[in-house]
Amino acid sequence: DAKTTQPPSMDCAEGRAANLPCNHSTISGNEYVYWYRQIHSQGPQYIIHGLKNNETNEMASLIITEDRKSSTLILPHATLRDTAVYYCIVRVAMNNNDMRFGAGTRLTVKP
Amino acid sequence: NAGVTQTPKFRVLKTGQSMTLLCAQDMNHEYMYWYRQDPGMGLRLIHYSVGEGTTAKGEVPDGYNVSRLKKQNFLLGLESAAPSQTSVYFCASSSHTGGGNQPQHFGDGTRLSIL
Numbered sequence: 001d002a003k004t005t006q007p008p009s010m011d012c013a014e015g016r017a018a019n020l021p022c023n024h025s026t027i028s029g030n031e032y033v034y035w036y037r038q039i040h041s042q043g044p045q046y047i048i049h050g051l052k053n054n055e056t057n058e059m060a061s062l063i064i065t066e067d068r069k070s071s072t073l074i075l076p077h078a079t080l081r082d083t084a085v086y087y088c089i090v091r092v093a094m095n096n097n098d099m100r101f102g103a104g105t106r107l108t109v110k111p
Numbered sequence: 112n113a114g115v116t117q118t119p120k121f122r123v124l125k126t127g128q129s130m131t132l133l134c135a136q137d138m139n140h141e142y143m144y145w146y147r148q149d150p151g152m153g154l155r156l157i158h159y160s161v162g163e164g165t166t167a168k169g170e171v172p173d174g175y176n177v178s179r180l181k182k183q184n185f186l187l188g189l190e191s192a193a194p195s196q197t198s199v200y201f202c203a204s205s206s207h208t209g210g211g212n213q214p215q216h217f218g219d220g221t222r223l224s225i226l
Binding site: 032034036041042043044045046049051087097099100101102103104 | 115144146151152153154155156159167169199201203212214215216217218219220222
């Protein structure tokens, strides 16, 4: 069962904000939202995670709706190096064996 | 700061051969994982370990065995390789602190082809 739904692809102009949506309408109260990205064929890179509050770090911001049924990853100033596949994952904190990577969103940053 | 290191990076095997993939982490993480990624697909969990001496099955464990004899190492074995096991294999590790919500850190993968 897919826990998240993401658009298969998105484009973004270099220097602009990239807003990547994720739908997780069946999320449980104890499930966190995680975002990873995979650049070309490298190993996935952790970006950010949150439970219900919005989060920000040096890479991105995570906005979670009040009902927690969807979230948006924001890359504030996208660069060409941000071109990657972005994965939105929900899981219970203690269930480390439950990282379900779907197909993700392929973000292409264009000059 | 090496993080998660996978050995080898590339390997070509013949059907029926055996081999072991090595994963080493220097972050003193308790949890370690092995995933496979087939073309155009997301990662799928093969086996994982929550501590030294313990292992458990993931989503796609058939045809693989694992061992965690030392905290920093997690080995993935293929006893009799099959063409269906051609894939990119990723190892990851994570800490158990913070109630278990810590992110996983991944290696750069091992590209395995079985002819």
